[in-house]
Amino acid sequence: MELIDRYLVLVGFGETGWGALLLSAAAMTLGVSVCGFLTGTILGSVITFMKLSRYMVLRWLADGYTTILRGVPDLLVIYLFYFGGSAFLGYIGGLFGYHGFIGMPAFFTGTLALGVVSAAYQSEVFRGAFKSVAGGELEAASAVGMRPWPKFRRIIAPLVLRYAIPGLGNTWQLVLKESALISVTGLVELLRQSQIAAGSTRRPFEFYLTAVVLYLVITWASSIVFRHLETRTLRGTRRAL
Amino acid sequence: MDFAFMWDTFLTLLPGLPLTLELAATSILAGGILALVISLIAVVGGPIGRGFTRGYVFVFRGSPLLVQMFLIYYGLGQFRPLLQELGLWVIFREPYWCAVIALTLNTAAYSSEIFRGGLQAVSVQQVEAARACGMSGLLMFRRIVLPIAIRQALPAYGNEVILMLKATALASVITIMEVTGLAGKLIADSFRAFEVFIVAGAIYLAVTFLVTRLLMIIEFWLSPHLRMRPPSLT
Numbered sequence: 001m002e003l004i005d006r007y008l009v010l011v012g013f014g015e016t017g018w019g020a021l022l023l024s025a026a027a028m029t030l031g032v033s034v035c036g037f038l039t040g041t042i043l044g045s046v047i048t049f050m051k052l053s054r055y056m057v058l059r060w061l062a063d064g065y066t067t068i069l070r071g072v073p074d075l076l077v078i079y080l081f082y083f084g085g086s087a088f089l090g091y092i093g094g095l096f097g098y099h100g101f102i103g104m105p106a107f108f109t110g111t112l113a114l115g116v117v118s119a120a121y122q123s124e125v126f127r128g129a130f131k132s133v134a135g136g137e138l139e140a141a142s143a144v145g146m147r148p149w150p151k152f153r154r155i156i157a158p159l160v161l162r163y164a165i166p167g168l169g170n171t172w173q174l175v176l177k178e179s180a181l182i183s184v185t186g187l188v189e190l191l192r193q194s195q196i197a198a199g200s201t202r203r204p205f206e207f208y209l210t211a212v213v214l215y216l217v218i219t220w221a222s223s224i225v226f227r228h229l230e231t232r233t234l235r236g237t238r239r240a241l
Numbered sequence: 242m243d244f245a246f247m248w249d250t251f252l253t254l255l256p257g258l259p260l261t262l263e264l265a266a267t268s269i270l271a272g273g274i275l276a277l278v279i280s281l282i283a284v285v286g287g288p289i290g291r292g293f294t295r296g297y298v299f300v301f302r303g304s305p306l307l308v309q310m311f312l313i314y315y316g317l318g319q320f321r322p323l324l325q326e327l328g329l330w331v332i333f334r335e336p337y338w339c340a341v342i343a344l345t346l347n348t349a350a351y352s353s354e355i356f357r358g359g360l361q362a363v364s365v366q367q368v369e370a371a372r373a374c375g376m377s378g379l380l381m382f383r384r385i386v387l388p389i390a391i392r393q394a395l396p397a398y399g400n401e402v403i404l405m406l407k408a409t410a411l412a413s414v415i416t417i418m419e420v421t422g423l424a425g426k427l428i429a430d431s432f433r434a435f436e437v438f439i440v441a442g443a444i445y446l447a448v449t450f451l452v453t454r455l456l457m458i459i460e461f462w463l464s465p466h467l468r469m470r471p472p473s474l475t
Contacts, residue, residue, distance in 0.1 A: 071446045072445050073421055194308075204311070212308055
């Protein structure tokens with residue numbers, strides 16, 4: 001009992017509690033994940049277009065992108081953007097006569113790294129979803145005289161999104177868990193905040209356990225949201241199974 | 242592009258490769274055995290077994306591997322006196338074993354779901370046929386159910402093996418100097434992120450390529466019944 005009381009004071013919202021900081025760090029985790037995921041959606045759609053293109057070079061480039069980004073550890077990608085970005089900023093600074101170290105903003109690094117990695121996964125999800133759009137529906141759109149852009153906006157995008165939602169849900173969970181790696185760049189998200197709290201109170205077990213619980217709450221809640229989205233987009237469709 | 246530097250990088254990173262492979266092999270093997278046990282509990286353990294395995298899978302799939310690793314390495318360090326008393330401290334003070342434990346528990350959660358799918362995909366007819374031949378319990382499991390289940394689970398399990406290979410990179414965060422750890426150190430020293438990334442990435446891609454080939458060979462070897470018959474000579 002005493003143990004639980006002490007734990008509640010530690011992660012609570014009192015004078016010596018870390019509750020508020022942990023919650024705002026969880027919000028940071030959510031923020032960087034959402035930004036990274038959306039970046040990945042935009043980049044992923046571009047890559048899907050390349051994969052479905054009629055030009056071999058574009059298809060080849062897009063396939064290479066997915067192969068490399070899915071085969072390399074995410075931590076390496078984060079290092080590339082963090083240190084590579086800083087070196088690039090330093091070079092730009094050098095052009096303007098500034099010769100000091102310019103650090104990459106951690107949030108931007110995180111968004112970029114998560115976006116670039118998840119684009120590889122999302123492009124595969126979109127490609128799979130596009131393959132399940134019935135050819136007849138595309139023909140029907142052309143038959144009623146739709147130009148490419150209205151056809152994309154009114155027919156292709158809604159249908160692809162409908163089929164892509166389960167896959168996007170998986171990718172979102174991946175991004176969420178990957179966001180913990182951004183802590184190596186010093187962005188104060190959930191894991192980094194737990195590290196700080198663990199360091200200053202010397203109670204690592206309690207804080208990492210709390211972090212695990214908060215991550216579980218986020219993943220659990222987002223799985224509910226995605227399930228809801230899935231049933232919503234499937235209104236008016238009939239399934240064999 | 243500085244090729245001399247890249248060659249030096251390659252020579253610096255290569256000594257980390259055995260450690261990466263060792264981490265991956267140990268945790269994939271131990272995780273595979275644990276996953277088999279968990280999936281069996283899920284399939285034959287009734288509602289209690291199902292509830293337990295569901296909870297296990299939820300916890301380990303729902304939270305980041307890095308946090309799990311920190312919880313085991315830094316978190317359990319808090320209970321040092323107790324662990325010393327139990328004689329477990331020799332394991333938990335080593336970052337290597339903590340990384341192996343975290344990777345094992347994590348992959349067991351993912352693989353157990355894959356194995357469960359494989360076990361549940363074994364058709365009733367095949368089990369009935371085995372029973373009709375007079376096989377019982379363990380014998381039927383060993384000779385009929387397990388081989389069929391493994392064959393069905395192999396493609397998905399192959400993906401998990403590749404993911405684990407990449408996941409070993411996280412061990413570098415708890416001070417283990419495998420390929421990514423060496424690469425991170427080199428980048429921080431030389432500040433040439435792009436070249437180091439290309440070399441380290443190439444090493445990982447080469448290993449992944451070899452592993453996928455190996456898995457294809459295993460798949461081929463396990464499914465002689467699906468191969469085309471060689472044309473007869475007569």
